[in-house]
Amino acid sequence: MAYQLPTLPYEYTALEPCISKSTLEFHHDKHHAAYVNNFNNAVQGTELDSKSIEEVIKITATNPSQAGIFNNAAQAWNHSFYWQCMKPNGGGTPSGALADKINADFGGFDKFVEAFKTAGATQFGSGWAWLVLDGDTLKVxxxxxxxxxxTAGQTPLLTMDVWEHAYYLDYQNKRPDYIGDFLGKLVNWDFVAENFAQATV
Known part of the structure; x- marks a missing residue:
C-alpha cells in the first residue's frame, strides 16, 4: 500500500514569521512530496511493498544496494515526523513526566537546549538533530x-530538520537563528510528550 504524503497539521502561514509560507510550500509540496513519490515508485511490485515504511527503513538501512530506497523512505518518514514537532505559538518548556525526565537526564532544561542547539549547529552539511529515548535514557x-x-534502536521523540531547504529562504546561512526560533517558538511539546508517554508504557 502506497505511503501517503500527510497534509500539514497547520496552515502554510501558521508558523510565520519563523518559517514562511514559501518555505513550507517548497519544503512540503516539493521536497517531501518527491521523497514520498520516489519511495512508492521504488518499492512498487517488490517484496517491500507490503511492509510499513518503518520496516522498510530498518531493512534497507544496512544494505548498500538499497541505499536509494532507504534514503527516500527515511526522508519521507523524517519529514512526516518533523511537521508534527512544530506548532503555531510553540516553544516554551515541557511539563509533567517529560520535563522531569529532561531534568534528570540532562541536569535541567537549559542543558538540554544547549545540547540540542549544538547538535543542530554542528551537523556538517545536511541532516537532523534529535531528542531520543535510548533504552531508558533521554539523549540528544x-x-x-x-x-x-x-535504525540504531533509539526512539525518536523530537526532530529538527537542518537541511538547507528547511530554513534557507528565511534565514540564509544563519542556521543558529533558525535553531533558536525552532526551540523558542515552534516546538510542539505536547507531541513530544505523547511520544515519550508511548515509548515508556
Whole structure:
C-alpha cells in the first residue's frame, strides 16, 4: 500500500514569521512530496511493498544496494515526523513526566537546549538533530542526510530538520537563528510528550 504524503497539521502561514509560507510550500509540496513519490515508485511490485515504511527503513538501512530506497523512505518518514514537532505559538518548556525526565537526564532544561542547539549547529552539511529515548535514557543526537535514530534502536521523540531547504529562504546561512526560533517558538511539546508517554508504557 502506497505511503501517503500527510497534509500539514497547520496552515502554510501558521508558523510565520519563523518559517514562511514559501518555505513550507517548497519544503512540503516539493521536497517531501518527491521523497514520498520516489519511495512508492521504488518499492512498487517488490517484496517491500507490503511492509510499513518503518520496516522498510530498518531493512534497507544496512544494505548498500538499497541505499536509494532507504534514503527516500527515511526522508519521507523524517519529514512526516518533523511537521508534527512544530506548532503555531510553540516553544516554551515541557511539563509533567517529560520535563522531569529532561531534568534528570540532562541536569535541567537549559542543558538540554544547549545540547540540542549544538547538535543542530554542528551537523556538517545536511541532516537532523534529535531528542531520543535510548533504552531508558533521554539523549540528544544528530544524523547525517536521511539517517534516522531508530535504525540504531533509539526512539525518536523530537526532530529538527537542518537541511538547507528547511530554513534557507528565511534565514540564509544563519542556521543558529533558525535553531533558536525552532526551540523558542515552534516546538510542539505536547507531541513530544505523547511520544515519550508511548515509548515508556
Amino acid at each position: 543526537t544528530k544524523t547525517g542526510n536521511a539517517d534516522n535514530p531508530f
